[in-house]
Amino acid sequence: MPRNPKTPAKDFFTGVAWLAGFGLLVLLLWFVALLVIAALIFFGLTAFTNWNLGARIGFSLISAFITMKVLGFISATLDLIPEAWIEGKKKTKPCPECGKNLRAVLAQQCMHCGADWHS
């Protein structure tokens, strides 16, 4: 018996788990990158200024945060992250005849059952 793809609940929870895990990973990477940049700025300030510790930590954290925001804005503007990574399974839709996934949202023919709705 072939595998039945109609398990919406399971698919849904698998998708949510993936999204949550991915989001957490991105957040963690973002935080680590923030700390690395802050540390670099901190050591730079330590080498080139006579600021007190609090000022150096504060300035390096704020600068790192701004740097990350700017980098995020640039990557969003240049569309560096492929939409497929974010959209996931939403790039397709089911065939109205047999219910299997079409190759594309704009597909006008089903590759599984051969249904054709070209106008």
Ligand SMILES: [Zn+2]
């Ligand atoms: Zn079909």
